[in-house]
Amino acid sequence: MHSVLVGSDSSGSVVLVDLDGDGVPGRRDRVSTADLPEAIAARERTVRPRWVWSDTSVWYPQLLAAGVRVDRCHDLRLCHTILSRTAAVRHHAPLREDPRWEAPPASASAAEPGDGEALFDYTGPGGTAREVPHDLDSALAEHARHLTALREAEADDPARARSLRLLLAAESAGGLIAEELRGAGVPWDVDEHDRILTEALGPRPQFDAKPARMQAVAEEVLRALGDPRAELDSPVKLVKTLRRAGIAVSSTSQWELQQHEHPAIGPLLHYKKLARLLTANGWSWLAAWVHDGRYRPVYVPGGAVTGRWASTGGGALQIPRQLRPALRADPGWKLVSADVAQLEPRVLAAMAGDRAMAQAAAGADLYSGIVATGAVSSRDEAKTAVLGAMYGGTTGASGVLVPRLRGAFPAAMGLVDRAAALGERGDVVSTWLGRTSPELPEPDAEADPERARRVSREHGRFTRNFVVQGTAAEWALAWLAFLRTRLAALPEDVEAPPATASGPVFARRAHPVFFLHDEVIVHAPASQAEAAAEAVRASAVEAGRLLFGNAPVDFPLDLRISERADKGAEKESPREGEVSV
């Protein structure tokens, strides 16, 4: 595998270094920053190397803006995070010798005010690294450490090392995809968003006034409480107000409010919904995050310890279903939306090689399949039981239902129970491909045995979930990486009106625009929507094979091609307190 390492030099130029199969540096090419995109494009057209660089979120945006897509990379920052913790590597000390590689992604700090303009300035005030180093020598040294770690893993356990390499490749692909998603942006219909807001809240008010309809609901609450001065926006004051009105609450959460019968409760819950919509995704959100018809959140690949992505700025992980209709394809384009049905329990069945659970997962709905085994008597029970199994539920309905799952699916339950037991006694656990959980901070002295027990149980629930959530994240990453490759292989559409707002790389071709744990949305020229949908399906199959070989577990998709991604409309609304997986 041919690699080319990219790093800056002291004069502000960029150096490309060819690396041979063993990572030994060879020919060097020095180019100016301005010439970098063409230098990379040239090699991308010929040898298609794996690009080794400090941080994809620093190097890739300028390439995308110049119309250059790269096929693959090794992101030193992302891979460092994995390697410096994975149990597949015995000696972590060398990887920790340069602490600058522990710095957060540049894109995350760039979202903060007062950031430096200099592309390669990685030292913040006080000398603390706020970005990983981007210079050639640091990158060469770090890459050498990665190769050493991988060779060690290889010597210890070749199969495990192979998984680890897959993980590093997938994680790095995630880095590329995150920037591509940001570069293309989610096609966003501002007028539709405004319609939704206006219908719910009333017309956009001048200045900071409360929207009219929201104001009307607020007044309804005040009347029902018989308290014209009640403050609805402060939980602390609201609790006191409610108590004065004879509603005995200790918080203002929806869950607790719903337990009470009072004419103010209905309008108050309504008010809280409206207030949430206004503050989280109202007109100011629109002004801040949607420009030129594109919503561009900042994704943080590997931002959660489990390997799931996080986001910073823009709230990509929490776009309310209510606003999904605002997600709309450009004219002449379509959206291909797909999500995996019950990804996590399917992943668990595959990891554990649990034949009975795989059998239950054979249909489109795993929960119905579990009912069919006779372990539980309804789909709701199946869901509660499965969630309890993966999250560590011990009380209430889970407390009754989870043990029944233990009888029906001993292998799957054994896997999560073992993960929990390891976590409780302070050991680390690893995902299928080798991402390893962080150490338990400190098992506490005898100072507070009560607290020590609680902390260790909490950690057990965390590690129980870590192996499943983390492996599901790996599946999703593989899905996305295959999809990215398949879409790039589709011919450009020269007939459809170009999606110029998506940038030069994607204006004429299908590209992913949204990713959320187990869900992906592709923006495709109408003529290629079917081909894109097929790519989404095929990639899911490929991801399953890559991780689990021929394990008899499939990953069925809910997929649709449309102009608007308003799938929330036809799905049943989730029940209270329910988490769908």
Add this chain to the structure above:
DNA sequence: TCGCATAGCGCG
């Protein structure tokens, strides 16, 4: 006036 913790709720 600022930074930080908390409450609450959106998403999976």
Add this chain to the structure above:
DNA sequence: AAAGCGCGCTATGCGA
């Protein structure tokens, strides 16, 4: 006031 995991964001309240 969720039970039972993982996130981000806003407004509020409090202390410095």
